[in-house]
Amino acid sequence: xxxxxxxxxxxxxxxxxxxxxxxxxxxxxxxxxxxxxxxxxxxxxxxxxxxxxxxxxxxxxxxxxxxxxxxxxxxxxxxxxxxxxxxxxxxxxxxxx
Amino acid sequence: xxxxxxxxxxxxxxxxxxxxxxxxxxxxxxxxxxxxxxxxxxxxxxxxxxxxxxxxxxxxxxxxxxxxxxxxxxxxxxxxxxxxxxxxxxxxxxxxxxxxxxxxxxxxxxxxxxxxxxxxxxxxxxxxxxxxxxxxxxxxxxxxxxxxxxxxxxxxxxxxxxxxxxxxxxxxxxxxxxxxxxxxxxxxxxxxxxxxxxxxxxxxxxxxxxxxxxxxxxxxxxxxxxxxxxxxxxxxxxxxxxxxxxxxxxxxxxxxxxxxxxxxxxxxxxxxxxxxxxxx
Numbered sequence: 001x002x003x004x005x006x007x008x009x010x011x012x013x014x015x016x017x018x019x020x021x022x023x024x025x026x027x028x029x030x031x032x033x034x035x036x037x038x039x040x041x042x043x044x045x046x047x048x049x050x051x052x053x054x055x056x057x058x059x060x061x062x063x064x065x066x067x068x069x070x071x072x073x074x075x076x077x078x079x080x081x082x083x084x085x086x087x088x089x090x091x092x093x094x095x096x097x
Numbered sequence: 098x099x100x101x102x103x104x105x106x107x108x109x110x111x112x113x114x115x116x117x118x119x120x121x122x123x124x125x126x127x128x129x130x131x132x133x134x135x136x137x138x139x140x141x142x143x144x145x146x147x148x149x150x151x152x153x154x155x156x157x158x159x160x161x162x163x164x165x166x167x168x169x170x171x172x173x174x175x176x177x178x179x180x181x182x183x184x185x186x187x188x189x190x191x192x193x194x195x196x197x198x199x200x201x202x203x204x205x206x207x208x209x210x211x212x213x214x215x216x217x218x219x220x221x222x223x224x225x226x227x228x229x230x231x232x233x234x235x236x237x238x239x240x241x242x243x244x245x246x247x248x249x250x251x252x253x254x255x256x257x258x259x260x261x262x263x264x265x266x267x268x269x270x271x272x273x274x275x276x277x278x279x280x281x282x283x284x285x286x287x288x289x290x291x292x293x294x295x296x297x298x299x300x301x302x303x304x305x306x307x308x309x310x311x312x313x314x315x316x317x318x319x320x321x322x323x324x325x326x327x328x329x330x331x332x333x334x335x336x337x338x339x340x341x342x343x344x345x346x347x348x349x350x351x352x353x354x355x356x357x358x359x360x361x362x363x364x365x366x367x368x369x370x371x372x373x374x375x376x377x
Contacts, residue, residue: 034338034356037303040313044340047354051225051368057237059104061209063118064202068133069140072119073167075204081197082170083163084116084188085144086178089123089284092099093209095239096286 060092098160100236102181111188113202116162123157144169160184162191170194210240212372218247220348221372224278229364234282241278241288242372245271250348253341259302259310267298267314267341276318279335279358281365285326292330293320298353300341314339314353322360331361339369 035043066072069085076083090097102108112118125131126138133141147169148155160178162171171191177183215221222245227238252268273290276298280288298316305311316337321330335358343349353369 032356034315034336037301037313040303040338041311041340044338044352044354048352048368048370051227051238051354051366053225053238053240056104058208059106059109060099060237062109062206063103063112064204064206065209066117066119066204067121068137069119069121069144069167070137072117073140073163075117076163076165076167079117079197079200079203080165080195081115081117081203082165082191082195083161083167084112084118084191085161085163086098086103086118086120086159087123087141087161088098088120088158088175090286091122092103092120094241095099095210095237095282096241097099097284 098175098178100233101179102184104237105181105185107185108181108188111185111192113206114199115192115197116188117203140167143167148172160187162187165195165197210242212242213244215372216244216246218348220245220250220351222275222351222369223372224275225368226279226281227366228281229366230281234284239282243275243278243369245274247348249274251346253300253349253351254343254345255300258345259305259312261302261305264299264301267300267316269296272296272298272316275353275369276335276337277320279318279337279355279367280320280322280333281358281360281363283322283324283360285323285328287323287326292322293318295319298337298339308344310343310345312341314341314351324360333360334358335367337367 066075072083072085088097121141126133126141144161144163145155151169153169153172154174155172156174158175160173161169164170171187173183173187212221212223222243224241224243225238228235249271252271255263255265273293273296276296277288277290277293296318298314300312300314302310302312317335319334322333323330335355337353338356339351339353341349341351350371351369355367358365358367
C-alpha cells in the first residue's frame, strides 16, 4: 500500500470514527430532544402533572383574601376586625411579580 | 412576601382568625391602564396619606395594618415585612391593640389564580413556569392563563383532513401568543410578543381514531427577556414537545412542555395544558 493510500485510509477511518462519536454525542442525554412518538402522549401528560404547583406552593391560597380595599373596609367595619393590606408590583396571585 | 411570611402557617392563621386580609396589584391603581376605580384609587391614596401623617413607613411595596374603619394604623416596608418575625410582630401588636373576636376567615380561602372567562367556543390554556433556582423568585412557580378565541385555536389545526404522518406548522401568530409566556419567574413581566426573535411549533399526526386526531408537537422559541424591568434583556431559548388532540371543528386539547429551557444561565421548565371544564 502506498503512503498516499495509507494516509487516505487513515483519514477516512478518522472521518468515520468522528461521525460515530458525533452521532453518539448528539443522541446523548445533553441533547435529548424528547420522547419517541410511541411515548409522547404518556410522557407529556406525566410531565405536565409533575410541574403543577404543590399544595405547599399554594399556601397563599389558604388565606381568605379580598382584592379591593373598599371591600376590606366594609368587612372590617361589619366584623370589627383590623385589615391587613399588602401592596405589590406584579401579580402575587400568579407569581408573576 | 408570598414565598416567605404569607406561606407561614402562623401568619396564615393570624390573618384568617383576626383580620380582613387584602392584597392589591399596584399596576391596577396607576395610570390609564389600571382597572381600579377612582374610588378604589382614592382609598389607597388615603391609606398612604394617613401613613405619612403618622410618620409610618409608606411606599408602593408595603404591608399595612388598617383599623376596622379602614384608617392606617401601622406599616412595614417590604424589606422588613419579608422577615416573618417582623410581620408576625406587627400582626400580634394589632391583635393586642384592637382585640378582635377570633373566628373563621371572613372570606372563604380560595384559589387566587383562576382562569379568565372562556370566550364563546373558546379555549383557555394554563401555563406553569418554574425555575430550577430556589432564589427569591424561584420558591413557587409562576402561572399564566391564555384565552384563545375560536378563530385563533382553529388556526392551530390542519386545513384539510388529517392523516397519519401528516405534518403542518401551527399558526405562528397564535403560537407566539402562547410561547411569549415561556419565561421563568422574573421581576419583569413584560410579555409582549415583540420580544420573540424566532419561534415555531410543528405538528405531526401520530394517531387517528375515528374523528379523533392525536398529533405530537415539536418546536422552539428564542427571545430576549430582561430579568428586571427596564434592564438589558438576556437571551432565552426553549425547546418544546407537546401533544395536540382534536376532533375537526371542535376546540382542541393542547399540552406543551419544555425539554430544555434557559434564560441566560438560569434553567427553567414550562408546562401548558388546556383547562378542562372540571378544573375551572
